[in-house]
Amino acid sequence: MKTIGYAAHSADTPLVPYTFERRGLRADDVAIDILYCGVCHSDLHTARGDWAGTVYPNIPGHEIVGRVTAVGPDVSKFAVGDTVAVGCMVDSCQDCDRCHDDEEQYCRNGFTATYNSPDRITGDNTLGGYSKHVIVREAFVLRVPATLDVSRVAPLLCAGITTYSPLRTWNVGKGSRVGVVGMGGLGHMAIKLAVGLGAHVTVISRSPSKEADASELGADAFLISSDKAAMKAARNSFDLIVDTVPVKHDLNPYMPLLDVDGTLCLVGQVGPLEELVSVPLIMGRRRVAGSLIGGIAETQEVLDFCGRMNILPECEMIRMDEINTAFERMEKADVRYRFVIDMSSLEVPDAA
Template identity: 75%
Template sequence: MKTIGYAAESPTAPLAPFSFERRDLRANDVAMEILYCGVCHSDLHTARNDWGWTVYPAVPGHEIVGRVTEIGSGVTKYKVGDHVAVGCMVDSCQHCDQCHAGEEQYCREGMTGTYNAPDRISGENTLGGYAKHLVVREEFVLRVPSNLHLARVAPLLCAGVTTYSPLRTWNVGPGSRVGVVGMGGLGHMAIKLAAGMGAHVTVISRSPGKEHDARELGADGFLVSSDTAAMAAAANGFDLIIDTVPVKHDINPYLPLLDIDGTLCLVGQVGGMPEFTTVPMILGRRRIAGSVIGGIRETQEVLDFCGRMNILPECEIIRMEEINHAFERMEKSDVRYRFVIDMASLKQPAA
């Protein structure tokens, strides 16, 4: 299938139009026209090869919403015309214990990323959602609740499930006390989802000026991390803190905020962290954990939960040709709170 997208050809090159071929449908494949694609910080890191493993040309994009255009002969869950979604994964081994548990992101053989990963059958590098079309195996396609606004669904496929998964893992519900560090694409979804689950949500921030926005998103409280008296008064006040900050930062101030058996879960930073003291951990049986996205079952669960609760990300819709400017703005945290590309702005490939 001929299609067109935007690709990075090198770490220093801006994203530019790129024509390529999607694979022919296998029996268990779904083909879709991409309608919207969210812009994730991981897209920028991949385009710039910040993690050192990018294969070029790279087409980013793993927050994808589209319409089914064709199905393989063995597909039973979807039909042409269905509104569907694809997140950060397009394949896994499907037979290990983690895949059987619905935790494909932890596949023992390694999950296949929606972009910049070798296809499990052909070995070709996967190309993501900054494009007009996509072909994905049925098991990794998700159904979009009919009441959700399609233009705002896309960030649920990464930012949504990345914050939903630790909320579910640590059994957040009414009466839970949840702190959220960082109020960007991930953080604003953590606030909305935790509030939707009935938790008491507090945003922990260095910037007092963000309090109004935090409360607008659903936070019950706001804690200024530079206010030593307020931080001391908040000691032992949280069951779970979700840290969404994407850069290296000091987590020591947050550890005493956890109650006994409390957890600080890192979901934003990929790489190293400054040294932290073990004293609050030992004295309070506190823990530091990490979490990456969620499995297919959990991703469908967050879509359905957001459908029931009418929860959607705050999005700024952009045209495909605005992506390089969007990357620049994202580096400066100049977005409220997620960019979404309207793929109607991407011209159809020549026949």
């Protein structure tokens, strides 16, 4: 299938229109017309070569919502016309213990990412959702609840599941005390989801100006991390802190905030952190952990949960040709709280 997307051709050039061929439909494949695609910090990092291994031309995008246009003969869960979604993965080995336990994100043989990853059959580099069409193995396609506004669903496929998974792993529910560090694309979803699960949620921020926004998102409390007295008073008051900060930073101020057996879970920064002092960990049996998205079953779970609770990200809709400006704004944290591309703004080649 001939289609079009926006691709980065090098680390230091803007994304531009790029015509390419999607693979033919395999027996267990679903063909999807993309309606909306979310914009993630990972897209920016990959396109600009901040992480090793970017293959160019690179088409980012792993928060995909679309409509089924065709299915392979072995497909049983989806039909033409269904509204569906695709997240950060499009395949895994399906044979290892992690895959059997619905944790394909930890596949022992490595999952196939939605973009910038070798296809398991052809070896061709995968190209993501900044495009008009995509073809995905049925096992990695998700159903979108009819109750949700499809124009705002896309960020649930990465920002949503990335913050939902640690909340479920550490059994957050009614009475849980959850702190959220960082209030961007990930952080605002962590707040909404933790509130939806019944937790008492506190936003931890250096900026007092964000208190009103935190309250609007549903947070119960606001803790200014630069206020030494307030931080001292808040010691031992959290069961879980979800740290969504996407850059190198210091964890030491947050560790005393955890109660005994409390956990600080990193979901933002991929890379180095400031040196960690072990005393608060040892003295309170506290933990620093990490979490990577979630499996397909858990991603469907968060979609269904959001459908029941009417939880949606806060989005700013953009045209496809505004992506480079969106990247620049995202670097400056100038978005509330997630960009979503309206793919109707991207014209399909005549020969498609």
